[in-house]
Amino acid sequence: MIILEVKEITKRFGGLVALKDLSFKLRQGEILGIIGPNGAGKTTLFNVITSFHRPETGKIFFKGEDITELRPYQICRKGLARTFQITQPFANLTVLENVKIGAYNHIPSSREATDEALRILEAVGLIEKRNERATSLSIGHRKKLELAKAMATRPEVILLDEVVAGLNSREANDMIAYIHHIQKQGITILLIEHVMKAIMSLSNRIVVIHYGQKISEGKPEEVSKDPKVIEAYLGEEYILAKHQRS
Numbered sequence: 001m002i003i004l005e006v007k008e009i010t011k012r013f014g015g016l017v018a019l020k021d022l023s024f025k026l027r028q029g030e031i032l033g034i035i036g037p038n039g040a041g042k043t044t045l046f047n048v049i050t051s052f053h054r055p056e057t058g059k060i061f062f063k064g065e066d067i068t069e070l071r072p073y074q075i076c077r078k079g080l081a082r083t084f085q086i087t088q089p090f091a092n093l094t095v096l097e098n099v100k101i102g103a104y105n106h107i108p109s110s111r112e113a114t115d116e117a118l119r120i121l122e123a124v125g126l127i128e129k130r131n132e133r134a135t136s137l138s139i140g141h142r143k144k145l146e147l148a149k150a151m152a153t154r155p156e157v158i159l160l161d162e163v164v165a166g167l168n169s170r171e172a173n174d175m176i177a178y179i180h181h182i183q184k185q186g187i188t189i190l191l192i193e194h195v196m197k198a199i200m201s202l203s204n205r206i207v208v209i210h211y212g213q214k215i216s217e218g219k220p221e222e223v224s225k226d227p228k229v230i231e232a233y234l235g236e237e238y239i240l241a242k243h244q245r246s
């Protein structure tokens with residue numbers, strides 16, 4: 001089943017075309033990796049899917065329903081959650097309180113929201129930080145918090161924007177394991193990532209974006225051999241080469 005469809009999306013910022021006639025489908029249960037050089041339009045794509053930005057043309061369908069005109073909170077209520085590349089915790093709140101806000105998406109009671117938040121903090125490996133202010137966290141812990149906030153909303157589809165980038169290798173391995181665990185719970189995942197080890201080990205399929213356009217789509221091993229992809233990464237080809245060696 002197709003759970004999310006991005007259909008012929010174009011998004012401009014003044015004269016800059018950030019996304020151009022972009023289309024792809026997300027299948028229920030899969031991890032679809034989104035890669036592309038810096039500035040390719042990946043984060044803009046998440047902003048359009050979750051209605052932080054309105055596209056000039058095109059539509060977004062979630063479980064067959066046109067959600068293009070909905071507001072971000074309405075999209076979240078429907079079961080589509082995201083993380084932010086630049087982590088955005090509520091600065092004056094503790095880690096636990098931040099995650100509870102996500103849980104209030106579906107749980108009205110404070111006590112039950114606390115239980116849900118604690119359960120997620122345990123799973124994501126942040127339980128011992130629960131009473132710290134979100135702003136005091138290291139980058140690795142902030143990324144986990146970002147993911148915990150999104151998971152607390154109980155999504156059916158989760159959009160992850162560079163949750164592995166910036167982590168040390170132990171943290172990155174933990175995060176990769178946790179993303180696998182999310183998929184095993186039946187949640188469908190759209191994953192933007194520059195860390196090739198994460199993309200290649202997690203993705204069932206990959207869409208490659210370059211200057212806002214889809215230039216390749218397929219299984220990881222197909223996409224990493226695609227000449228158009230290698231050319232787009234010219235100057236960065238070591239990333240793909242490094243993966244092929246390991």
Ligand SMILES: Nc1ncnc2c1ncn2[C@@H]1O[C@H](COP(=O)(O)OP(=O)(O)OP(=O)(O)O)[C@@H](O)[C@H]1O
Nearest residue numbers: 013016018036037038039040041042043044045085
């Ligand atoms: N709010 C905005 N206003 C104007 N231009 C923007 C805005 N957001 C993004 N852009 C531009 O749109 C293009 C795509 O940016 P985007 O952040 O989507 O890239 P990205 O693929 O996520 O890059 P990175 O890998 O560095 O995170 C860039 O040229 C960027 O400068």
Ligand SMILES: [Mg+2]
Nearest residue numbers: 042043044085
């Ligand atoms: Mg980005």
